[in-house]
Amino acid sequence: MSHSASSSLPVPDATRPATPISLPAIRAGDPDALAACYRSHAPALMALALRLTASREDAEDIVHDVFVGLPEALARYDERGQFGAWIGRVTTRVALMRQRQVRQRGDVSLVDITEPATSTPDGDPVLREKVLQALATLTPPLRHVFVLRVIEGYSHAEIASLLEISTNTSEVRLHRAVQQLRRVLEAYV
Structure with missing residues (x-):
């Protein structure tokens, strides 16, 4: 491309x-x-x-x-x-x-x-990069739900409509994403 x-x-x-x-x-x-x-x-x-x-x-x-x-x-x-x-x-x-x-x-x-475009509450660039790296480890379906819900503030109903999934699937994917992110970020700490 x-x-x-x-x-x-x-x-x-x-x-x-x-x-x-x-x-x-x-x-x-x-x-x-x-x-x-x-x-x-x-x-x-x-x-x-x-x-x-x-x-x-x-x-x-x-x-x-x-x-x-x-x-x-x-x-x-x-x-x-x-x-x-x-x-x-x-x-x-x-x-x-x-x-x-x-x-x-x-x-x-x-x-x-290599060039993170997100910010963390304390502005720590190392932490910011680690968060982006952790997000990159998620599969796209989990990452999409996590970003849309936690970072962008969409409701599960809005996410379900955008992704053409059920609200329950959105909730399950968010739960799985959070679990995986915790495991990945615990390794950095």
Whole structure:
């Protein structure tokens, strides 16, 4: 899979003043509006995609796909609720669809977690890396439920709908994920 397309996305620049996000302008295809949206939301979406996939390359592709399709996707956004939560759900769906496609093709994804994008309460980068490594040891079904429930705050009913599983299956997967994470993290301590 070529990743040169991801280089076409604007790079977040902390030296630029924040530009307000204009959804009508993004819908109309305004590149400046899309760039402002990217600068505002890409870091959080990248962290979400990285947690769901445990692969930096896959996460970059997912965020790229979200922003490439954003003008079209906004046609279905009714502007109820917060835009950040909506684009997070879009990113989650894109990540889940991509992982389903990978499983159907039988591709093997290499875990690349050299640059953690998540934070820990105490900000310890070593602990942050160990948590990401522990998440990467989970199978995708367990990791998806864990990330969506514990990190993103989705309810089991929402997770069941997103993953097309039962609420009970979501609860069981969360329980198994927590057990496995405890075992893996106890080895680090």
